Amino acid sequence: xxxxxxxxxxxxxxxxxxxxxxxxxxxxxxxxxxxxxxxxxxxxxxxxxxxxxxxxxxxxxxxxxxxxxxxxxxxxxxxxxxxxxxxxxxxxxxxxxxxxxxxxxxxxxxxxxxxxxxxxxxxxxxxxxxxxxxxxxxxxxxxxxxxxxxxxxxxxxxxxxxxxxxxxxxxxxxxxxxxxxxxxxxxxxxxxxxxxxxxxxx
Amino acid sequence: xxxxxxxxxxxxxxxxxxxxxxxxxxxxxxxxxxxxxxxxxxxxxxxxxxxxxxxxxxxxxxxxxxxxxxxxxxxxxxxxxxxxxxxxxxxxxxxxxxxxxxxxxxxxxxxxxxxxxxxxxxxxxxxxxxxxxxxxxxxxxxxxxxxxxxxxxxxxxxxxxxxxxxxxxxxxxxxxxxxxxxxxxxxxxxxxxxxxxxxxxx
Amino acid sequence: xxxxxxxxxxxxxxxxxxxxxxxxxxxxxxxxxxxxxxxxxxxxxxxxxxxxxxxxxxxxxxxxxxxxxxxxxxxxxxxxxxxxxxxxxxxxxxxxxxxxxxxxxxxxxxxxxxxxxxxxxxxxxxxxxxxxxxxxxxxxxxxxxxxxxxxxxxxxxxxxxxxxxxxxxxxxxxxxxxxxxxxxxxxxxxxxxxxxxxxxxx
Amino acid sequence: xxxxxxxxxxxxxxxxxxxxxxxxxxxxxxxxxxxxxxxxxxxxxxxxxxxxxxxxxxxxxxxxxxxxxxxxxxxxxxxxxxxxxxxxxxxxxxxxxxxxxxxxxxxxxxxxxxxxxxxxxxxxxxxxxxxxxxxxxxxxxxxxxxxxxxxxxxxxxxxxxxxxxxxxxxxxxxxxxxxxxxxxxxxxxxxxxxxxxxxxxx
Numbered sequence: 001x002x003x004x005x006x007x008x009x010x011x012x013x014x015x016x017x018x019x020x021x022x023x024x025x026x027x028x029x030x031x032x033x034x035x036x037x038x039x040x041x042x043x044x045x046x047x048x049x050x051x052x053x054x055x056x057x058x059x060x061x062x063x064x065x066x067x068x069x070x071x072x073x074x075x076x077x078x079x080x081x082x083x084x085x086x087x088x089x090x091x092x093x094x095x096x097x098x099x100x101x102x103x104x105x106x107x108x109x110x111x112x113x114x115x116x117x118x119x120x121x122x123x124x125x126x127x128x129x130x131x132x133x134x135x136x137x138x139x140x141x142x143x144x145x146x147x148x149x150x151x152x153x154x155x156x157x158x159x160x161x162x163x164x165x166x167x168x169x170x171x172x173x174x175x176x177x178x179x180x181x182x183x184x185x186x187x188x189x190x191x192x193x194x195x196x197x198x199x200x201x202x
Numbered sequence: 203x204x205x206x207x208x209x210x211x212x213x214x215x216x217x218x219x220x221x222x223x224x225x226x227x228x229x230x231x232x233x234x235x236x237x238x239x240x241x242x243x244x245x246x247x248x249x250x251x252x253x254x255x256x257x258x259x260x261x262x263x264x265x266x267x268x269x270x271x272x273x274x275x276x277x278x279x280x281x282x283x284x285x286x287x288x289x290x291x292x293x294x295x296x297x298x299x300x301x302x303x304x305x306x307x308x309x310x311x312x313x314x315x316x317x318x319x320x321x322x323x324x325x326x327x328x329x330x331x332x333x334x335x336x337x338x339x340x341x342x343x344x345x346x347x348x349x350x351x352x353x354x355x356x357x358x359x360x361x362x363x364x365x366x367x368x369x370x371x372x373x374x375x376x377x378x379x380x381x382x383x384x385x386x387x388x389x390x391x392x393x394x395x396x397x398x399x400x401x402x403x404x
Numbered sequence: 405x406x407x408x409x410x411x412x413x414x415x416x417x418x419x420x421x422x423x424x425x426x427x428x429x430x431x432x433x434x435x436x437x438x439x440x441x442x443x444x445x446x447x448x449x450x451x452x453x454x455x456x457x458x459x460x461x462x463x464x465x466x467x468x469x470x471x472x473x474x475x476x477x478x479x480x481x482x483x484x485x486x487x488x489x490x491x492x493x494x495x496x497x498x499x500x501x502x503x504x505x506x507x508x509x510x511x512x513x514x515x516x517x518x519x520x521x522x523x524x525x526x527x528x529x530x531x532x533x534x535x536x537x538x539x540x541x542x543x544x545x546x547x548x549x550x551x552x553x554x555x556x557x558x559x560x561x562x563x564x565x566x567x568x569x570x571x572x573x574x575x576x577x578x579x580x581x582x583x584x585x586x587x588x589x590x591x592x593x594x595x596x597x598x599x600x601x602x603x604x605x606x
Numbered sequence: 607x608x609x610x611x612x613x614x615x616x617x618x619x620x621x622x623x624x625x626x627x628x629x630x631x632x633x634x635x636x637x638x639x640x641x642x643x644x645x646x647x648x649x650x651x652x653x654x655x656x657x658x659x660x661x662x663x664x665x666x667x668x669x670x671x672x673x674x675x676x677x678x679x680x681x682x683x684x685x686x687x688x689x690x691x692x693x694x695x696x697x698x699x700x701x702x703x704x705x706x707x708x709x710x711x712x713x714x715x716x717x718x719x720x721x722x723x724x725x726x727x728x729x730x731x732x733x734x735x736x737x738x739x740x741x742x743x744x745x746x747x748x749x750x751x752x753x754x755x756x757x758x759x760x761x762x763x764x765x766x767x768x769x770x771x772x773x774x775x776x777x778x779x780x781x782x783x784x785x786x787x788x789x790x791x792x793x794x795x796x797x798x799x800x801x802x803x804x805x806x807x808x
Contacts, residue, residue: 176401199378603782
C-alpha cells in the first residue's frame, strides 16, 4: 500500500469519515506546504505527551492543569464541588457539554462508552472496574446521576449500572425527559409529551 | 387564469407546498379518472358539513360525535375529566398529539395559532376573546398549562397569555424542558441540559 | 370513517404526501373560512370540465386553448413545428420542462408513465396503443427522441419502445448524458464523465 | 493553547470539518492506544517523504512509481497515450475521477484550484506558469480540454484560460453538458435540457 492509500485508510477510521473524505484529507495535506504536516504531527505527538487520563473521573486533561502534580484533573481536585453527587457520562465530549451548561456542581465519571442492547460482554465496553473503584473511594456519594443519551443504548447502559449496584445505599437518577429546545408538540413522541406534562414548570 | 393554473395556485397555499408540488397535484388529479376528483370534492364538502367547531375548546370535531347534540366536543362534554386543569395548545394537531400521549386528563383550549415576537396585533393571531370566555365560564380551573412549542414564538405566546391574566387566581405552568426521546448530550443545548439535570428522575 | 379521516386518506394518496401532512391539509381547510373550500371544490370541478386530453400527444390542455375547437392541443395543432421529430416524454410535467427549455421545436407524445424493470405487463403502464396510432398517423416522422429520466426505469422504457418498433424506418435517439448544471467532477459517476468527454463542446 | 485545543484547531482546517467534529477527532485519538497515534504520525511523515509532485502534470504521486527515477508520474511518462490532447482539471481528486472513468487517453494537467468570479489575482489561485511551461514543452498538443465543474467558478476558470492562450494554434473544448446519471427531466434546468437535446445519442 502506498502512503496515500495508507494515510487515507487511517483517516477513514476517524469517526464519521468515509473513504472519499479521507482521501480529500490526504490531498489537502499534500497541497499544503511541509510546515503544515509538521505542525500536525507535532500536535499529535504533543497530545500524547501532555494529555493524561484523570485517575478519578477517567477524563483526558492537560497535565498539570491545576499545578498540583497529581494525576487528578482540575474538577476532581476541586474540593468546593458537591461530593454527594456523581454524574456518569458516556464520553469526554458529553462531560464537556454538561459542564459548559453550568447547571451541575458535583463530580463526574467518564464511562468511556455505552452498553448496546444484547451486548454479551458489557464490561469490555465501559470502565466498570474503574467506576467501582471510584464509588468505593468516595464515602460521601449519595446520588448517582446516569446522564445518558435519550436512546435505547443510553437506557440500557443506565439499567446495567443500576442493577450492578443494587443493594448499595445509593440513589440513582436519570436526566429529565421533556421538550428539547426547538421541539414542536406536533412532532414530539408520546413519551416526551407525557414527561413534558409531568415535569411542567409552575 | 386557466383551471390548471387556478388549482395549482390554490394547492400552492396548502401548508408546506410549493408551486412545483402544487402542479404535480393537479396533474395527478388529471391522470386519475373522474371518480377520484368527485370523491375528493365530496369529501371536502362533507368536511364542511359534518365538522363543527366546539364552542368550548374551539377544536374541530365530527358532529354529533358523542350523541348529545350540543355544539360541544366529546372531551369538553366528558364530566369525568379533571376540571381544575386547562391546557392551551396552539393548533388542533397539537391537541391530537398531547391527547394521544395519554398523560393528561384535564380539558383543552385550542388557541388557533401563536403570537410571533414583535407582533403588533396579537389578538388577530389567536382566539383571545374565546379564551377569556372559556376561563370565565369554568369556575374550577386552578392551573392553566401553556403547552407551546419550545421555540421563541411559543415562549412569546405563553408570556403574552400570562401577562393578560395577571392578577387572576390562576396558576400558570409550561411544559417541562429536558431531553426529547433520541436526544444526545453532545448535541443538546445548555438550556436543555440544565433542565434535564434539574428535572432528573429518581 | 368520519370526514376528517376520509379526506386525510384521499390527500394521503397525493404524490409525496404522507399521513401526517395529509392531516395538516385537512386542518388547514377547516381553519380557513367556507369560501376557501368552495373555491377549491370549484377549481377541481372546473379542471375536469375545462381540461381535455389531446388526441395526438395525450397531454392535458385547456379546451379550446387555440380557438379551433378540435380535440388537439396548441402544439399538435401548430403546423410550423418540425414534423420530422417526435419526442416521447414520460409525463405532462416532463413535457413542460422540455418545452420551457426552448431548445426543441418538434412534436411530443406523453407516454403516461414508465416501464419499471421486470414489469410483466408494460402495456398497462404506458400508452403504447396511443403511441402506435400517433406514429402511424404521421408519415413525416424520421426521428423519435426517447426523452427519459437518466435512471434504470428510464433506460428500460426507452429500450422497450425501441424493440417494439424495430424494423420501422425510424431513427431512435436518447437525450445526451453529460454534466448537469452544478455537477462536480469529483462526485460524477464514470458513465457521466465518459459521456461528458465524448460530447465535449469545441 | 493546550494540545487538545491546538490539535482541534489544526483538524478544524481540514476540508469540510467544523470545530465540533475536529474535537471529536482529538478525543478519538486520545481514546485509542498510543500505537494508533504513532501510526498516524508515521503515515503523515511517509507521505511527505514518498510523495512527490510530477514536474509535468503537477499531480502528487508515489516516487518512484514507475521505476524510472525521473520526477515524472506514470501517466506523463507513458508514451502510448495520445499526445495531441491535454486535459486540464482543477485538483488531483478530479484527475482520479476522470482517469477511473476510463474514457480519456490523453495527458493531464492539474491546475491546483479554480479562478473564482471577480478574483483580482487569478495567477495566485492556479498554476498558470506551470501550465504555460507544460504547453510550450509539448509540440504535439492540438486540443486542450478544460474539464471544470459545471458551475460558475468552473466556467470562469475555463474562460480565463481560453483568453490567456488566445492566438495560439490550439483548440479548446469543455466537457459536454447533459443529463447526469440519475437526473430527472422534471428537475433539470433549461440549460441542461437544451444540451441534452443537442447532444442526443442516436
